[in-house]
Amino acid sequence: MEETIAGPQAAQIPKQRGESLQDTAVRYAEERHWDVFAGTWLEAVEGVPRCSCGDAACAVPGAHPAREDWATQATGSATVARRMWAKQPTASILLPTGRTFDAIDVPETAGFLALARMERMELTLGPVTCTPDRRMQFFVLPGAAVKIPDLVRRLGWPPASLDLVALGEGMYVAAPPTRYGSRGAVQWACRPTPANRWLPDAEELISPLAYACGRER
Numbered sequence: 769m770e771e772t773i774a775g776p777q778a779a780q781i782p783k784q785r786g787e788s789l790q791d792t793a794v795r796y797a798e799e800r801h802w803d804v805f806a807g808t809w810l811e812a813v814e815g816v817p818r819c820s821c822g823d824a825a826c827a828v829p830g831a832h833p834a835r836e837d838w839a840t841q842a843t844g845s846a847t848v849a850r851r852m853w854a855k856q857p858t859a860s861i862l863l864p865t866g867r868t869f870d871a872i873d874v875p876e877t878a879g880f881l882a883l884a885r886m887e888r889m890e891l892t893l894g895p896v897t898c899t900p901d902r903r904m905q906f907f908v909l910p911g912a913a914v915k916i917p918d919l920v921r922r923l924g925w926p927p928a929s930l931d932l933v934a935l936g937e938g939m940y941v942a943a944p945p946t947r948y949g950s951r952g953a954v955q956w957a958c959r960p961t962p963a964n965r966w967l968p969d970a971e972e973l974i975s976p977l978a979y980a981c982g983r984e985r
Contacts, residue, residue, distance in 0.1 A: 787945075788853075788857065789853055789857060789858065789859065789860075789861055789945070790849075790850060790853035790854065792943075793849045793850075793852070793861045793943075794849050794850050796849075796861070796863070796943060797843070797844050797845065797849045798846045799960070800868075801844055801868060802844065802863050802868055802869070803842040803843060803844045803864050803867050804842065804844075804849050804863060804943070805833070805838050805841045805842040805864065805940075806834065806841075806852040806855075806861070806862070807830075807832055807834050807838070807861070807942070808821050808826075808829075808830050808831065808832055808833070808834045808859070808860060809830050809856055809858040809860060810829060810830035810858065810947060810949065816950075817830065817947075817950050818949075819832075821834070826949075828942075828948055828949075829948060830946070830947055830948065830949060831860045831862075831942045831946050831947070831948050832860075832862075832942075833940070834859070838862070838864075838940070839864060842862075842863075842864045842867075860942055860947070861942070861944075861945075861946050862940045862941070862942055862943065862946070863940060863941050863942075863943050864939070864940045865910075865913075865937070865940055866936040866937030866938060867910065867937075869894070869907045869908065869910060870908050870910050870912035870913050871905040871907055871908070871912075871935040871941050872905065872906045872908060872912060872932065872933070872935075872970065872974075872977060873903055873932070873933040873935055874904055874905075874906070874931065874933075874977055874980070874981055875902065875904070875981070875984055876898060876899075876902040876903060876904050877902075877984060878904075878931070878980035878981045878983065878984045879896070879903075879904030879906070879977075879980070880904070880957075881980040882906075882973075882976040882977045882979070883896070883957065883958075885976040885979070885980065886976050889976065891968065891973065892964070892966075892968050892972070893906070893958050893964060893973075894906065894907040894958070894964050894967040895907045895956065895958055895959060895960045896957040897941060897943070897944065897954055897956060898954070898956070898957040899942065899948065899954050900947075900951035900952040900954065901948060901951065904957060905941050906977065908967055908968055908969060908970045908972075909968070909969050909970070910936070911970070912934045912969075912970035913934040913935065913936025913939075914936065915934075915971070916932070916934040916970060916974065919970060919974045920932065920974065923974065923975060923978050925982060929985065930978060930985070931981055931984060931985075932977060932978065932981045934970070942954050944956050
């Protein structure tokens with residue numbers, strides 16, 4: 769079953785229902801060959817969802833690594849992933865970047881504007897997430913984190929002037945349907961499909977993304 773929600777630019781974001789976090793994590797490992805690891809989870813404290821890390825002021829409750837060695841725990845094995853979530857069925861699903869993909873992180877409004885331009889340009893897109901803290905993350909080939917500053921400069925923008933961040937080695941993204949406290953769940957703006965298994969290079973998407981972020985300044 770799928771549900772759509774309205775976003776900026778009247779975009780529709782499919783939202784999956786009825787699949788456990790464990791099944792979803794296993795599917796990411798099996799079908800997309802993405803490494804996955806189990807992060808923190810939400811616990812009800814006096815009826816209020818709190819992060820399992822114990823920090824009442826946690827910035828991303830239930831959606832960050834639960835241990836410092838998370839990078840070595842990330843696995844592409846469906847069997848190991850199933851075992852991870854069997855231990856903690858409500859753990860968030862986190863995907864390390866810098867391995868099978870990097871991610872370009874931009875504000876949600878800029879992301880929807882860029883998506884509209886990309887469709888008009890008939891660009892091939894990879895998966896794109898939309899997070900409860902109003903960010904969008906565009907999956908691209910690994911290596912983007914190194915290329916992005918120079919690519920942005922070539923377009924005439926000082927990299928520090930744009931709210932555009934490349935997530936590469938040593939970083940991660942939260943995957944749907946991970947929840948951020950009471951703010952909602954991560955969802956797909958462009959869900960993974962057989963058609964977008966082959967990811968675009970950062971160079972293919974940087975122009976519309978930089979333009980959209982420039983409009984947001």
